[in-house]
Each structure stands twice: as structure tokens, then as C-alpha cells.
Amino acid sequence: MNKIQQIYDYLMKEYGHQGWWPVTPLCCRGGKTLPIYGVAIKSDKQKFEIIIGAILTQNTAWKNVEKAIIELNKKDLIDINKILKIKHNELAETIKSSGYYNQKAKSLKSVAEFLKKTPIAKLEKMELSKARHALLDVKGIGNETADSILLYALNKPIFVVDAYTKRIVTELKLVKKDATYHEIQELFMSNLQADPKIFNEYHALLVEHAKRFYSRKPYGVNCPLEN
DNA sequence: GCCCAGGAGCCCG
């Protein structure tokens, strides 16, 4: 029996479709409308918004990121050239609610610079591992952020491993305690079909499940996946 | 007050 597949089936039955990643609708740019979930076909601007969100959400609650994205929209800053042009202090101030705003402002400028040389369309055409390495060369983009961008913005078949994912598979003893990012990613990818829709849904379901059973120590108490 | 959130870089042994 494939436990990874079984867990997916259970989570899907339990929580249903999650529809990550939320994106601001094109009609509401500049307004204060919240990003909505489940947009299937994305514009380049929405893809850039996902890239921005992937950086802003590093070790940060999504709610705080949402506020920052709304502020960026008010100033019409979901735009590579405008991110490049704006002064560091104003950018940092705009994304303040997402925390680590000085580091993240720098990271946003680094990605914008990268995307100037390597436009999203070009990145999409690259071989997956090359695109991944290119993203990892950007300061402020590590394993999870790179994979989030590849999966959620570019619709590439790669599995995102976050702290929650690691906690769950570690507690369930599906991997050893000191398993690396890559080992955990392999566990999922080698047991599932390489379908971005499944990887997208699965990661979101793991986050939802972890919020309920793995957000405070001791982790995994009464977790139904134990069975 | 304390812990935690959809991490990453850097430094040090």
C-alpha cells in the first residue's frame, strides 16, 4: 500500500479542495479586495504576485502577507519595473505587516532584477531543474520558496516541502528525524504521479491538517493519520 | 509575557 497516496486520499476526503494559491483578481487591482482562491489561469501579473507572496510568507502567517499584498496593490507595485524603481525604505514600509520587511524588501528587488533578465515566459520554457537552480541563485529564495514559485506560479510538477510537511512525515515516522528537504520531497514525488494539480492540492492539504494537529508541541496528538 | 507563523542567509566549528 502506498501510504503517501493513502494520506492524500484521506486529507482530500476530510478537508476537500483547497484551491491554493490565492491571487488578486485582475478587476480589483488598486482596490482593497482580498486575494481570492482558486484562479486556474493566471496572468503574468498574477504570477508575479505569487512570486512576491512566496517571499513574503517566509516564516510568516498568510494573513500578514495578505495585508502587505493589498498595500502593494494600492500603490500598483505588483510590477517588476516598479519594484526595481521604488526606494528600499518605501518598499519595506509597504510590506511591513509581513515581518522581516528589510530582508524581504531586498529579496523582492533581487527577484525583480532576476525576472528582468529571465522573464517569466522564459523561465517557464526552461527545463525544470535549470529553472530551479536559477531561482535558487536569487538571494532570498531557498528550497521552499523556489518550489512554491515553480509549482504555484509556473504550474511545474514539483512538490513543496515546508516545516509542516516535515513535521508530519517525521512524526508519522515516514522519514528519519534528520531527513533533508530533498529526501522528503523525494518521498512524495516518488509515490505520486508528477501532476502539478496533485502537488498543489496535497501541499495545501498538509498545511490545513498541520494547523489542526501539528502547530503546537507535542506535535501530532490525536492525529487521525496515525491509523 | 510567551509561542508561533505556508524560511533564508550567514557565520562558525
Add this chain to the structure above:
DNA sequence: CGGGCTCATGGG
């Protein structure tokens, strides 16, 4: 190359 430190707001 692994472990500890730093970055920071906002909610429970």
C-alpha cells in the same frame, strides 16, 4: 555541512 543566530509583525 550542520547547528545556532538574526530578521519582525500580528494573532492566539
